[in-house]
Amino acid sequence: MSHAQEADEASINQQLQTIKTRLSELKTALNSARGEEARLLQELERQDQKINEQGQLIRTSQQKIDLSRHQIEGLTRQITDLKQSIDQQKQQMAGLLRLHIYISHDRFIKKILLNRDSRSVDITQHQIKFLQHRLYSLIEDIAEHITQLSDIKIQTQNKQQQLKQQQQVLQTAQDQLINQKQQRAQVLSHLRQTINAYQNESETLNQDRQRLNQLLAEISQLLDDLPEDLGANAHFAQLKGRLDKPLSGDIIRRFGALRAGHSRWDGIVVAGESGQAVKATAYGRVAFADWLRGYGLLVVIDHGDDFMSLYGHNQSVLVEVGDWVQSGQEIATAGQSGNLSESGVYFEIRQQADPQNPEPWLKSP
Structure with missing residues (x-):
């Protein structure tokens, strides 16, 4: 070197x-x-x-x-x-x-x-x-x-x-x-x-959502100066309809569905047994790997081109901030940390911090 x-x-x-x-x-x-x-x-x-x-x-x-x-x-x-x-x-x-x-x-x-x-x-x-x-x-x-x-x-x-x-x-x-x-x-x-x-549950969920948005905005600014190294990996935008689910299980909460009051899901929840492997859906750099109120043990992966994927409510986290991860690499294990009532993983895709419906990005069953 x-x-x-x-x-x-x-x-x-x-x-x-x-x-x-x-x-x-x-x-x-x-x-x-x-x-x-x-x-x-x-x-x-x-x-x-x-x-x-x-x-x-x-x-x-x-x-x-x-x-x-x-x-x-x-x-x-x-x-x-x-x-x-x-x-x-x-x-x-x-x-x-x-x-x-x-x-x-x-x-x-x-x-x-x-x-x-x-x-x-x-x-x-x-x-x-x-x-x-x-x-x-x-x-x-x-x-x-x-x-x-x-x-x-x-x-x-x-x-x-x-x-x-x-x-x-x-x-x-x-x-x-x-x-x-x-x-x-x-x-x-x-x-x-x-x-x-x-306070009612809807207020709490909206506050949790605001905390996550603030975190993602901060992450975007912090990562701006870091060099991107996609290598031979495809850009995230080219992977629509080709992603594997982060967890092999049924989708039990869908994007846009009501949670409480007027609060809605910004991602999906995939059911799975506690300890089951949660895998990265695409190549990228770990931008956050810690506990966040409302989302429990949360992993955020930056995929470049203003795309991020989020994996929440994990039982264990297996990566650290700054790690490069491959598609399909184990990054966490499923759980219900935070306040998830069922065991699984909460999965979001963000483009320029705006939540995207993850299901069109996933491979057809």
Whole structure:
């Protein structure tokens, strides 16, 4: 890498750090509230973040378990191959031993082999020596394979013990996740009661929408100076009708449908099981990856040309601000952080900050 490229990379990293700091400050301001509502919102975010961390731990533990199982399968195949090899070598050795004993002790065979021709005597003696050498070689191979077999069995036992420990870690993490979700449900219930005591749901949703619009406007300004690098990837505008859903599930909330009062959905909700992979619909740079009031754990991807995609109410976030992501890359796991009543992902497409109906952008079912 040249000095100029290093300088450019350092400049971009500095810009990203500035963006992260500004987004953190903005998130704090947007999430602000008063009194009991403020306390409950902070507790809700804390619970969602704990679930996020727990989800990441479960994912990492599962990956380690899958790797250990794969390694154990490989070691088991090696054990089977070595056992077969040892059995074959034992059979060869038994045959050679029988032949050696037969030649060494049968006088008639010796008389035929050791005839008057001295050259024949030399050949026969050479054959017997070769036979002896082959026997010694087989014995050494069998001993080496038995040692390898013992080592691999020890490795397999260690891997199985490691797998057992990893499964225990996973089970503990899953139990803690269930407990945290129960605590979160209680907090969310108290928060909804508090909000309903002071304002109606429609007002709350509109305020959440205004917070999101303010965040996206700020993101657009922050990302203006960052270089775009689409490479061989198509421009987002060319992908209409070709996008995969971020989650393989049914659309349970549609764009423009009423939510409460006069508030309407600016995106769609795709149903899915908690922990199910949420994938980026197109190539782009992560512009936001944090908790936002009303949307829970939210990922925003900037696709260039004033297009953004939003993925809200996640259980866990797997990317950071500044990351480049590919189409189909896992960026989060489905959940119901924030205030979503069903498990899934909230998906929006924005052009110049204006919500677009995502369904025409998706592939036909």
